Amino acid sequence: MSRSGFLFPILLIAFATSLGVTVLIPHAQLGALTPDFKEEDGLVSDVYPNVPGGLAEVGRQVYVSEGCQTCHTQIVRGGDSADVDRGWGSRRTVARDHVTEHTPVLGALRLGPDLSNVGSEKWRNEPSDDPYKPAKRDASWHLKHLYNPLAMGEGSIMPSYKHLFLVRKITGTPSPDALQLPKAMSAPTGSEVVPTPEAKALVAYLGSLDRSHPLKEAGKATAATTPKK
Amino acid sequence: MTDAVADKAQIRIPAPDKAAQLSAVDRAQIDASVRPLVLWFFTTGLLWLLVSTSLAVVNALQLVFPDFLGFSFSNFGRLSPVASVTFSYGWCSMAAMGVAAWLISRLSSRPLIGKTVATLGAVLWNVGLLLGVISILTGKMSALTGLEMPSSAYAVMLSGLGLIAMCFLLSFRNTGEKVSIAAMFVIAGTCWLGWSLFAGNLLLATNGVNGVIAQLVADWTNSGFVWMWLVPVSLGSAYFVIPKVTGEPIFSGPLGRGCFWLYIFVAGLTGSARLAGGPIPVWLSSLSASAAILLLVPVFGSIYNLIASCRGSRRTANSPSARFTLFGLGIFFSAVLLNAVGSLRSVHYMVQFTLFDSGVAALVLNGFVTMALFGAIYFIMPRISGCEWLSSTLISIHFLGAAYGTTMGSLMLVFSGLASGAALDAANTSFRQVLEVGSSYYWGRVISFILVGLGYAAFTLHFLLMALRVGQPGGEPTLFRDAHEH
Numbered sequence: 001m002s003r004s005g006f007l008f009p010i011l012l013i014a015f016a017t018s019l020g021v022t023v024l025i026p027h028a029q030l031g032a033l034t035p036d037f038k039e040e041d042g043l044v045s046d047v048y049p050n051v052p053g054g055l056a057e058v059g060r061q062v063y064v065s066e067g068c069q070t071c072h073t074q075i076v077r078g079g080d081s082a083d084v085d086r087g088w089g090s091r092r093t094v095a096r097d098h099v100t101e102h103t104p105v106l107g108a109l110r111l112g113p114d115l116s117n118v119g120s121e122k123w124r125n126e127p128s129d130d131p132y133k134p135a136k137r138d139a140s141w142h143l144k145h146l147y148n149p150l151a152m153g154e155g156s157i158m159p160s161y162k163h164l165f166l167v168r169k170i171t172g173t174p175s176p177d178a179l180q181l182p183k184a185m186s187a188p189t190g191s192e193v194v195p196t197p198e199a200k201a202l203v204a205y206l207g208s209l210d211r212s213h214p215l216k217e218a219g220k221a222t223a224a225t226t227p228k229k
Numbered sequence: 230m231t232d233a234v235a236d237k238a239q240i241r242i243p244a245p246d247k248a249a250q251l252s253a254v255d256r257a258q259i260d261a262s263v264r265p266l267v268l269w270f271f272t273t274g275l276l277w278l279l280v281s282t283s284l285a286v287v288n289a290l291q292l293v294f295p296d297f298l299g300f301s302f303s304n305f306g307r308l309s310p311v312a313s314v315t316f317s318y319g320w321c322s323m324a325a326m327g328v329a330a331w332l333i334s335r336l337s338s339r340p341l342i343g344k345t346v347a348t349l350g351a352v353l354w355n356v357g358l359l360l361g362v363i364s365i366l367t368g369k370m371s372a373l374t375g376l377e378m379p380s381s382a383y384a385v386m387l388s389g390l391g392l393i394a395m396c397f398l399l400s401f402r403n404t405g406e407k408v409s410i411a412a413m414f415v416i417a418g419t420c421w422l423g424w425s426l427f428a429g430n431l432l433l434a435t436n437g438v439n440g441v442i443a444q445l446v447a448d449w450t451n452s453g454f455v456w457m458w459l460v461p462v463s464l465g466s467a468y469f470v471i472p473k474v475t476g477e478p479i480f481s482g483p484l485g486r487g488c489f490w491l492y493i494f495v496a497g498l499t500g501s502a503r504l505a506g507g508p509i510p511v512w513l514s515s516l517s518a519s520a521a522i523l524l525l526v527p528v529f530g531s532i533y534n535l536i537a538s539c540r541g542s543r544r545t546a547n548s549p550s551a552r553f554t555l556f557g558l559g560i561f562f563s564a565v566l567l568n569a570v571g572s573l574r575s576v577h578y579m580v581q582f583t584l585f586d587s588g589v590a591a592l593v594l595n596g597f598v599t600m601a602l603f604g605a606i607y608f609i610m611p612r613i614s615g616c617e618w619l620s621s622t623l624i625s626i627h628f629l630g631a632a633y634g635t636t637m638g639s640l641m642l643v644f645s646g647l648a649s650g651a652a653l654d655a656a657n658t659s660f661r662q663v664l665e666v667g668s669s670y671y672w673g674r675v676i677s678f679i680l681v682g683l684g685y686a687a688f689t690l691h692f693l694l695m696a697l698r699v700g701q702p703g704g705e706p707t708l709f710r711d712a713h714e715h
Contacts (some may be wrong), residue, residue, distance in 0.1 A: 007408055007413060007416065007417075008420075010490070011417055011420055011421075011493065013415075013423060014493045014494050014497060015420070015424050015497065016488075017426075017494065017497065017498075018449070018457075018500070019428060019449065020447050021446065021498055021516070022448075022497075022498060022500045022513065022517070023432070023442070023445055023446055023449050026442060026501075026509065026510055026663070027437075027438070027442050027445075028511055029510055030440075030441065030442060030510070031437060031438075031439075031442060033440070042461070051331025053322050064370055064371075064372045064539075065368035065370060066301075066306055066307070066368065067302065067304065067305070067306020067307045067309070067310065067365075067370060068306055069306075069372060069374065070305065070306040070307075070309045071305065071306065073502075073582050075507045075508060075582075077506050077507060077578070077581070078506075079506060079577050079578065080575070081506065081578045081581075081654075082653060082654050082655065082656040085656030086653075086656050086660075092508075093507075093508050094508050095440060095441040095509070095598050096441075096506045097508065098440035098441050098508065099439060099440045100440075101372075101439070101440055102439055102440075102443065103371060103372040103373050103433075103443045103444075104372065104441060104443065104444055105372045105441055106374065106377075106441070106444050106504070106507070107374060107510075107582075108374040108503065108582065108586070109582055109583070109584070109586075109587070110582040110583065110653070111584075111664075112660075113291075113660050125659065125660045126660060126661065127657050127659060130659050132659065132661065149295070149696045150295065150296075154252030154660075154661055155661035155664055155665060156295075156352060156661075156664075157292060157295050157664055157668065158295060159291065159295040159296055159304050159305055160295070160299060161304075162299075163300070163301040168511075190258060190419075199418075204278075224614055
């Protein structure tokens with residue numbers, strides 16, 4: 001009566017093929033990747049990527065917990081894409097860039113710029129001659145940007161992360177950490193805006209993001225300033 | 230095959246299937262026996278749908294006013310995955326399981342075995358999901374796109390799913406000469422769901438899976454969740470509902486079966502398409518892109534088969550079940566086409582990481598899966614409640630709101646993705662300009678959600694009335710208003 005017997009074995013083959021081809025074979029190919037390093041006279045140096053340590057690692061957890069990866073990728077594409085020419089990196093990112101991360105923060109959507117190399121001094125988010133280009137995107141710039149992205153004059157749609165900051169009354173000497181904000185967005189007189197440890201850690205993580213270390217499989221690094229066409 | 234189809238089947242098939250011999254009383258008994266379980270699935274599913282739609286409205290408004298409801302727990306970064314998991318794991322999955330439970334008991338011509346266990350399973354699934362949602366909102370999110378909920382939440386959901394799947398598989402028996410196409414899709418989807426959530430989470434828990442491979446596992450699980458669980462159940466539901474409405478058998482059984490097998494093999498290979506061109510092996514990029522294009526064949530075949538089954542039938546025009554299902558199939562056609570075009574190398578580079586992908590996902594989930602499930606619920610509820618839907622006006626409001634809202638919302642995402650993708654592709658534009666180009670469509674999205682919300686609210690009200698057995702007397706199905714004018 002029943003011819004349902006064949007259904008389950010073939011389904012099993014289909015399901016196993018799916019996992020095998022899209023996960024297990026890539027794992028066999030990439031699973032044994034190790035960080036890149038130089039070895040001279042038994043001494044290992046120039047290890048890349050390194051396991052992020054201390055504050056940056058805490059900051060990575062803040063990055064994930066706040067959901068930054070919902071709008072920011074950490075993937076620089078090569079080939080015909082404009083990623084390198086936009087100034088988001090000097091080369092495409094490859095699997096080896098992520099070997100030290102148990103779960104990488106690759107992201108899926110670019111409602112904000114790619115952050116693979118945001119800690120690099122060469123990173124930019126606008127043509128080099130753009131009048132809006134900030135002089136420097138250093139820790140203090142990032143803190144102000146996290147506190148009030150809209151006020152940074154970049155047409156950003158990033159929400160404010162005010163909950164990572166404290167607005168408090170100045171008692172005695174002002175805190176050396178207090179943000180130097182432009183007048184329009186500064187705290188009321190007698191108060192100051194200070195970053196919480198989470199905000200500092202997050203900025204330390206952003207500052208640590210630099211994947212410009214040359215890797216053989218990523219091909220030649222292109223100068224980020226070369227115009228595309 | 231029952232009801233009107235049975236008469237035909239008895240003529241065409243030498244050995245008449247047992248389901249066809251079921252009397253109306255037997256059918257009513259089977260339906261009554263699954264009523265509590267199916268109602269529990271549908272009710273919790275609809276609750277998640279309302280939660281998810283409200284969150285999606287807030288999320289859409291946040292693209293226009295970035296600081297709208299910007300508390301730490303409700304910022305865009307956390308709310309966006311929550312709106313997404315409550316929709317797919319909450320609404321879509323609960324409704325799909327309800328449809329599957331009813332279909333399996335009908336197709337097997339007997340009440341479900343282990344209904345109480347399955348109800349407990351549904352409770353566990355919901356508790357696990359709630360746990361996952363709270364985890365994301367309080368910042369305990371996973372870094373992997375597509376699997377944002379922590380593994381503890383998945384563990385609770387999986388234990389519930391185990392109970393539900395066990396009940397489904399034990400209850401299923403083949404009553405005809407061949408397994409019906411509807412049953413093949415539903416069974417395959419159920420098996421896949423258990424397999425992929427289990428295998429995916431197990432792999433991620435092992436130390437050997439690191440870096441990019443972890444994201445590949447997440448993409449495999451997440452893409453399979455849509456293409457190998459929700460889509461097959463929706464297609465299975467279409468394969469059941471359409472012949473019921475027309476009273477004619479399916480246009481071609483061999484075409485249906487062939488497309489089923491091709492679909493199951495090909496759809497399972499599309500998982501890494503999202504990362505094509507990224508830090509994954511080149512062959513994998515090419516393979517997933519080819520699979521996305523090859524997927525056109527079984528999908529178009531299935532859609533042709535289903536639409537050809539409606540030829541010459543006047544009933545499909547006025548039946549809510551058929552209208553929702555056929556609308557869903559039409560949207561699915563365009564979604565799979567866009568998906569294939571988007572995976573062509575030149576287009577892919579442009580639209581990758583833009584809202585284009587979200588638009589295609591919205592077409593599949595909101596446009597096809599949701600509409601097909603609504604169609605099935607319109608068919609199932611009168612049979613488990615013993616009365617017909619109260620108001621054809623409410624059905625019309627539901628259809629118009631959901632159909633226009635979903636189409637508009639998805640197209641806004643697709644257009645926004647195309648526009649910002651083209652701007653991103655030109656290296657001499659600043660990111661500020663990219664945002665400006667993409668943002669023109671955000672208001673349209675807000676409006677579309679209001680339409681969708683209206684439709685869903687009308688349906689929820691109507692559904693609750695039906696669950697309380699407030700409706701028109703049984704016998705004559707409630708059709709769209711224009712049916713009475715002819």
